[in-house]
Amino acid sequence: MRTRKIGAFEVTEIGLGCMSLSHAYGAPPSRAVAESLLLAAIDEGVTHFDTAALYGFGRNEQLVGEVLQPYRKRIMLASKCGMTGVDGKRVIDGRPATLKATCEASLKNLRTDVIDLYYLHRWDRTVPIEESVGALADLVAAGKIRTIGLSEVSAQTLRKAHAVHPIAAVQTEYSLWTRNPEYAVLGACEELGVSLVAFSPVGRGFLAGGVTDTSLLMEGDIRRGMPRFQAPQFEKNLGLLPGLAEMAKEVGATMGQLALAWVLSRSACIVPIPGTTSVAHLRENVAVSGVVLTQAQLERLGRIISPVNVAGARYPAATNVEIDTEDAPPEV
Template identity: 45%
Template sequence: MAEVQKMKLGSQGLEVSVQGLGCAGIVRPPKPEDEMIALIHHAINSGITFLDTSDIYGPFTSEILVGKALKGGMREKVQLATKFGLISADGKIEVRGDPAYVRAACEASLKRLDVDCIDLYYQHRVDTSVPIEVTVGELKKLVEEGKIKYIGLSEASATTIKRAHAVHPITAVQMEWSLWTRDLEEEIVPTCRELGIGIVAYSPLGRGFFSLGAKVVENFYEGDYRKNIPRFLPENLEHNKHVFERVSDMAARKGCTASQLALAWVHHQGDDVYPIPGTSKINNLNQNIAALTVKLTPDEMAELESYASADNVKGDRTWTKTFSWMDSDTPPLSSWQSS
């Protein structure tokens, strides 16, 4: 099996495995707890020590399961990331970043995970009604109190990242980044690199598309959020399936799978990029680790990118702008102070 190296994430000292494990799929849909704990243990024993969860996964059940998996000396072996800010209520999702909520969410996550400290605590989505300085100000207090070690943002605009970083150093920004999702490359990536912030790539396999192509929709479960993503709607998927076919053809030439090729492409974006593919199957986890051995030349990178260019992909990556960095700027701090 490929060796999973550790590298610094951001410039504040956090060191993680170069590939993480996204922990949404271990509870969506619900799965046997003992099997998912075995999966997490297998990941850790294989060198994947960067675990990424959130209070919204389940909700709550992913954090509880990860907490159980870290019993018996496993906690010391991992870098644990979780998130706050999304609340599921009455079929709708609300975003909150006010100080009282930030603190309450952190306390609740610590209890569910059954840990004393969270290594990396992200704002899952930006609350556009609260100045980012206010949210990060509360996170800074949690750092000072020893409840969290490092602060992260997810789906934040370049302006928001800069404003947040001025209050307290941001260690990581988590963004969707894959062969067919590249909207962050123009503004977000340069901003993170300028500030010394690590980039954590979620959905590096295109939410399953680069594993199964158009067949991925056959695996969608009842209530699967992907059913609402425009790229997976029938009229767009019929077009997009050709992207997967081209990637698969190239993978066959390279002697790997399409998902390994897509994952290797993300790894080749730079030493400051850490993909966190999720899976609930040990075989898939092993395949993802093996992607670390796939090497790509600049010409191969360009060829891959041409297959999945914006012109060749139909449909947006999200079903609402609430979940995109493009609509995540917050009011100025003065508006909060004067209210």
């Protein structure tokens, strides 16, 4: 694979989002399947692994830590704080003392002395962003984390945070059907020298053709509560896939590879982290480096699936109020 920069780190242009191995999409895979997937990523040369304290309420960090400890010096390890499980419930808490305590638990779970990239998973609106980032800066000074990231924040919040301590990366959803970063935060990242780490670059499996019947989604799968996966929006969105499938056949790639190639093309500062529980899909994702598209093909992709023809919001209303990312172009 080709490589891209996140701060001082050079990482493979396709990383691995580890969430689905423990969290969010119904019953997680067995330990054996999860371990095989992580080791296959190592074998494929992946060097960027992303987890969080929230995922499985610590279990994902423990899994990643146990399996990847022998390869620790070969990888860039990223995790997140500020949104964790408390008494079985998801809680957003950006207070400095909480962030520092979460970091200590993460270091133990990950079996490491230092976390390479540590994100504020959500901005806690009851705590000034400067205070939360100040706590993370203390962790940098203490040698517990190497660089600071933010997740799902606006350009304005990024600038406030960056004034306190350099921000290495902003993690946010970005794909053919989710273009919110283009409103402001992608431009701010390019201006400030910040990487944009794109999660769900294949639309939570939809853009790869992996979700065609929502009745088959397991109980506990977060997609069941997302407007794009609910009637009547889902049926409208299904109507977009034949055009994507036709183009994939024309260029000799998979639908998922087209989606990834499009995201990679948007800016040199973007590093996608698709997640999967399938070794075959993992290998398909990392092979995107061999997919070459012309500018005309990329523009066609952007028309086949775009905010103009996608139906439904990316999050339900209750979740959307927690997100700081711009959901409309900023006023000029």
